[in-house]
Amino acid sequence: MLDFSGKVAVVTGASRGIGRAIAEAFAESRAEVVLFSRNVALLEQVKDVIQGRGGKAYICEGDVSNKEHVDGLVKFVEERWGKLDVLVNNAGVSPHFKSFVKTEETDWEQMLNVNVKGMLYCCKGFFPLLKKGDHPSVINISSIVGIVGMARIAVYTATKGAMSVFTKSLAVEWAPHGVRVNAICPGFITTDMTAGVQSVEEIKRQILARIPMGRFGSPDEVAKAALFLASPMASYITGHCLVVDGGWLAW
Numbered sequence: 001m002l003d004f005s006g007k008v009a010v011v012t013g014a015s016r017g018i019g020r021a022i023a024e025a026f027a028e029s030r031a032e033v034v035l036f037s038r039n040v041a042l043l044e045q046v047k048d049v050i051q052g053r054g055g056k057a058y059i060c061e062g063d064v065s066n067k068e069h070v071d072g073l074v075k076f077v078e079e080r081w082g083k084l085d086v087l088v089n090n091a092g093v094s095p096h097f098k099s100f101v102k103t104e105e106t107d108w109e110q111m112l113n114v115n116v117k118g119m120l121y122c123c124k125g126f127f128p129l130l131k132k133g134d135h136p137s138v139i140n141i142s143s144i145v146g147i148v149g150m151a152r153i154a155v156y157t158a159t160k161g162a163m164s165v166f167t168k169s170l171a172v173e174w175a176p177h178g179v180r181v182n183a184i185c186p187g188f189i190t191t192d193m194t195a196g197v198q199s200v201e202e203i204k205r206q207i208l209a210r211i212p213m214g215r216f217g218s219p220d221e222v223a224k225a226a227l228f229l230a231s232p233m234a235s236y237i238t239g240h241c242l243v244v245d246g247g248w249l250a251w
């Protein structure tokens, strides 16, 4: 088991799905974890689960696309710990599948604001605290569609492509400051985000046929990759996009 005792981790979008699994995994590994999202009721449930297992969790309510909310999150961490060791930019939204020409500008704005701007606000806001962290690192939750294209979610893929390349650029820029920056690119993971495609039998069958391992991944399989990237085991890894996809991109 990896030991994150004495470390502080912030996970955006920790109320459900992949973010929740990552938050629980860091808490199980003895980090103090700050849970951030818009839904306090769900965050309370996650906090209760973590505390019930003897872990430490704190709640910050906010919208990651709202700079003032992110500033509040940064202030919360600064006042309590004065440093940050792990930042996981996980909060994200995806649209319903439809052709690009049928997408609305309001959809584009929402995806760009949450998936990209939210990550930018967090990285910029937390940089001074990350520099004071213990072997600090940032993990951006991108996607396999941050590496390859996919029809009918073109704008979502644009936001994930931005996350993947931003990860590399920031890794180069922040290496002299001792801050590693990596991304995880999940394939199809069972969460609320993929409930729609899983509910249509024909689409689900087509997706499963494309995955060499023949199944969707689970959120905790992504969480294990996050623990690894934040740990001393990944001490020489920065600017990397770690694919967790059951083999989707292998062919």
Ligand SMILES: NC(=O)c1ccc[n+]([C@@H]2O[C@H](COP(=O)([O-])OP(=O)(O)OC[C@H]3O[C@@H](n4cnc5c(N)ncnc54)[C@H](OP(=O)(O)O)[C@@H]3O)[C@@H](O)[C@H]2O)c1
Pocket (backbone or CB within 6 Å): 012, 013, 014, 015, 016, 017, 018, 019, 036, 037, 038, 039, 042, 062, 063, 064, 065, 090, 091, 092, 093, 094, 114, 141, 142, 143, 144, 185, 186, 187, 188, 189, 190, 191, 192, 193, 194
């Ligand atoms: N599931 C997959 O197959 C898959 C594959 C590749 C990449 N990803 C990426 O993994 C990340 C997590 O996805 P998921 O599948 O776990 O999705 P999910 O189950 O829909 O959860 C999304 C999380 O993001 C939070 N969130 C959304 N908008 C937010 C905002 N404006 N401010 C703060 N938090 C916000 C939600 O919290 P609240 O609603 O409580 O605010 C929730 O905790 C996303 O970045 C997604 O693009 C997922």
